[in-house]
Amino acid sequence: MNVWFSHNGERLGTYNGHNGTVWSVDVDRETLLLVTGSADNQVRLWNVKTGECLFVWEFPTAAKCVAFNKRGTQILVITEERMGHRGALRVFNINRDPASWTKQETEPMRMITFSGSKASVACFDVFDHHIITGHESGKVALYSHNEKEGETGIDAELEIHHTMAHAEIVGVEKQIAGHSGSFCGIASRGCASSGRGRSSRYKKVIANAISSSVKGTALIRKRKAPSGFGPGFCPLS
Numbered sequence: 001m002n003v004w005f006s007h008n009g010e011r012l013g014t015y016n017g018h019n020g021t022v023w024s025v026d027v028d029r030e031t032l033l034l035v036t037g038s039a040d041n042q043v044r045l046w047n048v049k050t051g052e053c054l055f056v057w058e059f060p061t062a063a064k065c066v067a068f069n070k071r072g073t074q075i076l077v078i079t080e081e082r083m084g085h086r087g088a089l090r091v092f093n094i095n096r097d098p099a100s101w102t103k104q105e106t107e108p109m110r111m112i113t114f115s116g117s118k119a120s121v122a123c124f125d126v127f128d129h130h131i132i133t134g135h136e137s138g139k140v141a142l143y144s145h146n147e148k149e150g151e152t153g154i155d156a157e158l159e160i161h162h163t164m165a166h167a168e169i170v171g172v173e174k175q176i177a178g179h180s181g182s183f184c185g186i187a188s189r190g191c192a193s194s195g196r197g198r199s200s201r202y203k204k205v206i207a208n209a210i211s212s213s214v215k216g217t218a219l220i221r222k223r224k225a226p227s228g229f230g231p232g233f234c235p236l237s
Helices: 200-222
Strands: 002-004 011-014 022-027 033-038 042-047 053-058 063-068 074-079 088-093 110-113 119-124 130-135 139-144 159-164 170-177 182-187
Touching: 033 063, 033 074, 042 063, 042 074, 063 119, 074 119, 088 130
Parallel strands: 022 063
Antiparallel strands: 002 011, 022 033, 033 042, 042 053, 063 074, 074 088, 088 110, 119 130, 130 139, 139 159, 170 182
16 A cells, blocks of 8 residues: 655555555544555554554454544444345544554444445544445435444444435445535445435535535646646646
């Protein structure tokens, strides 16, 4: 896995450790810790600056999606449905003390087991009060989340809302608008959709996410590459 500086395209280095395809990566907001999920059934926590692998979580199946919460105090992990194991979403507490980064909790503080369509992507909302999942059927689901007392159970029992937002798999991309707390799901055809939710408030949140995503994309595409960017910089077309 390779890492580059975003401001100049300079390559920071290579993080070695996984023995399978790395499906998902996420970095905390302070750029101190990096989490990766892989086809080798592992999730690894890394020191961004040094490339040191700090901790490894082992699972029965591949880790398809990983994500930090806003404060970097928790990560979520989606594991694949395979070989008789149901797909699941687990949340782990993260020890933020640099002196003991290598001492992380091995047991999740909560676990959501998926009984229907496979979940392919997930994230926390901007306030860390909810978890949002995207599924292969096109479903987008919303779960309440308490950082201290997480509920464990079957997805159908824990969902607050869900909507069939897409006609195809939700799994190409996940996006949290950092200042609005909105979620935008992208289906395999690259189309963002608000769908038809169970509540008007939920539909409004999804619609706002799509609006923010479109405006943000337009701004990025208008922006020219700053001077000093190295050959690693690849502007959006």
